Amino acid sequence: MRTFFGYVVGFLMLCSTAVMAGPSVDVTKIAGKDAKHVAQILGSSKCSKIKYGPKCEYRNGSIEIVFIGGAADWITISNLEDVPFNADALKALGLNKAHPSATKPMVIRWDSIPGFLSVSLFKGIVGSDYAYIKVKTQ
Template sequence: MKIAARVFGGLSLLIACIGSAAAADPIVNIPTIYLQNKADVQKQLGKPSKCEKIKYGDKCYYKSGNVSVVFINGAADWISVDNISIPYNENSLLSLGLAASKATFANEHIIRWDDTFHEAAAPNASGETEMLMILSLSLFPGKPGEASSVYVKVATK
């Protein structure tokens, strides 16, 4: 097994060759924008409809405003995806380009994964599966049995 590590401000991104089931066309592929700069995020999500300065850095809106990314210290750190319709369960991670995994907490109001490693649902261009350390990933319900939004904090609280 080949293992490599990249460090982003004290946070490690581990890459390992391990198999995984891939999701068909994630609504937003978190592994491809995880801690990336604006130019690399734009390659994945298209040109932002708007960017603004906020307290923590630049906040840009993509995909008709349904995806927002806050760039903290130049890296995509806080990611929000709204107006979605995916299953409200642990398998919904597949719709975000992540393999399904056990949540830290779940009830009818939120499903949350805190301080957890998440396996990318598909190998990267090098054929390796990425393991992403995510500070917090929260899934919020909409219609019965469906999630309507997701909020990801990669490294900054």
């Protein structure tokens, strides 16, 4: 019985680390890229025209990107419930851990990540709710 219990615990630990093992979305591969390149990474999209440029939804709406000047500029990634609401969450976005510029009860923001204007993570009920990334345009 003890050996079986050990296997179960080991399996559960493996599963829990697998959630954070790789990024939910590696924003470094899509930030600043054109719509064709982004579609190769994220798959098909549903797009509409807004004031700033095309706004496209990927992965059943869990990723929304506004293309400004033809480049992926404003990126919103939803459904991050399994991502902890702390500085380690950057790993789930394909980013290296960095010191936050601001930490509030409902949002953590980074303004010093190379290649990005800002990265904001919003608190969910348990972990994180969504991330909002600005690449170039305020």
